[in-house]
Amino acid sequence: MKNINLDITKAAQFLKAGTVEAYESRVKAAQEALENGTCPGNDFLGWLHLPSSITPAFLDEIQATADILRAKCEVIVVAGIGGSYLGARAVIEALGNSFAWLLQDKKNPTILFAGNNIGEDYLFELTDYLKDKKFGVINISKSGTTTETALTFRLLKKQCEAQRGKEDARDVIVEVTDAKKGAARICADKEGYKSFIIPDNVGGRFSVLTPVGLLPIACAGFDVKELVGGAQEMERACGMNVPFAENPAAQYAAVRNGLYNAGKKIEIVVNYQPKLHFFAEWWKQLYGESEGKDHKGIFPAACDFTTDLHSMGQWIQEGERSIFETVISVEEPERKLLFPHDEENLDGLNFLEGKRVDDVNKMAELGTRLAHVDGGVPNIRISVPRLNAYYIGQLIYFFEIACGISGNLLQVNPFNQPGVEAYKKNMFALLNKPGYEAESKAIRERL
Numbered sequence: 239m240k241n242i243n244l245d246i247t248k249a250a251q252f253l254k255a256g257t258v259e260a261y262e263s264r265v266k267a268a269q270e271a272l273e274n275g276t277c278p279g280n281d282f283l284g285w286l287h288l289p290s291s292i293t294p295a296f297l298d299e300i301q302a303t304a305d306i307l308r309a310k311c312e313v314i315v316v317a318g319i320g321g322s323y324l325g326a327r328a329v330i331e332a333l334g335n336s337f338a339w340l341l342q343d344k345k346n347p348t349i350l351f352a353g354n355n356i357g358e359d360y361l362f363e364l365t366d367y368l369k370d371k372k373f374g375v376i377n378i379s380k381s382g383t384t385t386e387t388a389l390t391f392r393l394l395k396k397q398c399e400a401q402r403g404k405e406d407a408r409d410v411i412v413e414v415t416d417a418k419k420g421a422a423r424i425c426a427d428k429e430g431y432k433s434f435i436i437p438d439n440v441g442g443r444f445s446v447l448t449p450v451g452l453l454p455i456a457c458a459g460f461d462v463k464e465l466v467g468g469a470q471e472m473e474r475a476c477g478m479n480v481p482f483a484e485n486p487a488a489q490y491a492a493v494r495n496g497l498y499n500a501g502k503k504i505e506i507v508v509n510y511q512p513k514l515h516f517f518a519e520w521w522k523q524l525y526g527e528s529e530g531k532d533h534k535g536i537f538p539a540a541c542d543f544t545t546d547l548h549s550m551g552q553w554i555q556e557g558e559r560s561i562f563e564t565v566i567s568v569e570e571p572e573r574k575l576l577f578p579h580d581e582e583n584l585d586g587l588n589f590l591e592g593k594r595v596d597d598v599n600k601m602a603e604l605g606t607r608l609a610h611v612d613g614g615v616p617n618i619r620i621s622v623p624r625l626n627a628y629y630i631g632q633l634i635y636f637f638e639i640a641c642g643i644s645g646n647l648l649q650v651n652p653f654n655q656p657g658v659e660a661y662k663k664n665m666f667a668l669l670n671k672p673g674y675e676a677e678s679k680a681i682r683e684r685l
């Protein structure tokens with residue numbers, strides 16, 4: 239079976255000859271530091287060999303819980319934010335029907351996401367929509383104390399119990415959280431909810447292959463064994479025994495650092511399939527939180543093409559030359575649709591009659607690639623044979639291991655996110671959270 243394939247030729251051509259190759263020894267050192275646990279943030283390396291450590295029995299347990307929720311719920315709300323949100327949504331949207339929430343699909347529950355904002359209208363409208371629904375909740379929080387998620391869970395737990403009764407609610411509320419600490423753990427133990435553990439040594443943004451991602455994905459009806467199988471294959475293909483020139487993660491990490499050092503400060507991940515929109519959101523957190531520190535790091539951005547060619551296309555073609563693109567290209571769509579004939583041919587498009595829609599999309603992609611490279615935008619291309627669970631699993635692990643290597647090349651700790659606390663501290667000070675008295679006083683003096 240084919241694997242995802244990385245092509246860096248149209249990016250490396252922007253660098254001095256030999257630049258990518260010159261990273262070989264530094265990449266090797268980064269790989270060794272990850273393997274040996276000697277890099278910064280070495281207490282968060284549990285994701286490194288996670289795919290190959292997942293057992294069939296563990297996946298059966300995930301599936302059994304998902305089956306209960308699927309049988310008892312027409313809607314499942316997945317509450318979580320950041321790494322406790324984006325991976326599940328990325329995979330579910332990539333694999334699902336584009337109009338999933340509009341389908342009266344009796345076979346699969348509708349999956350909704352919440353706990354990822356503090357929008358009063360959003361939460362009101364969600365709880366309003368759920369009023370006459372048989373719904374369940376997967377509450378996901380590693381710390382168990384994240385405000386956005388905790389607020390949402392308060393609302394949903396109460397509503398679920400009110401609508402179903404406390405006993406029945408107990409079967410459809412599941413917590414995914416720390417083994418020992420945090421409000422979600424205490425609540426799960428007290429209420430007797432089914433719960434899954436997020437390992438201590440796996441950070442949120444690397445946790446999609448733990449129950450954080452696997453449980454919602456199984457609830458949505460997708461094959462978690464295939465997903466993990468794809469990740470396992472990439473764990474092998476990106477292993478440190480694979481030579482530098484043949485190792486896609488090593489190559490990607492090297493070329494993007496080469497580009498960064500040559501002044502390309504922004505990486506735009508691009509898709510030509512709208513289903514990959516949230517995959518790019520997941521990627522943005524993975525790379526943004528891992529590399530954006532010590533006043534360094536490529537800014538991770540994303541565009542959906544061809545949609546955004548009609549909005550951001552101008553900037554990409556002719557704006558400041560500080561960007562490069564990483565295109566995720568799906569080789570073969572899952573469905574077939576032909577360009578139709580039209581008697582009047584008012585749009586002049588009858589020359590495309592009978593062609594697959596994807597043939598047109600592919601020419602848009604090729605034309606864009608040539609135009610952007612001509613315009614000075616280095617282009618990395620990752621081709622994905624099909625948009626299925628196996629290849630999404632490959633993409634996930636590929637980007638994770640490349641991120642670990644890349645962060646080490648950048649000489650930052652890729653596994654912490656101290657900067658995220660600044661807004662939380664201010665918010666709690668402004669809200670007069672008990673324990674924040676001094677901060678509250680100090681911040682008010684600044685207003």
Ligand SMILES: O=P(O)(O)OC[C@H]1O[C@H](O)[C@H](O)[C@@H](O)[C@@H]1O
Nearest residue numbers: 320321322379380381384442658
């Ligand atoms: O899973 P939780 O503890 O609720 O955290 C959810 C997210 O929020 C934080 O602020 C971090 O920046 C993220 O890395 C994390 O994934």
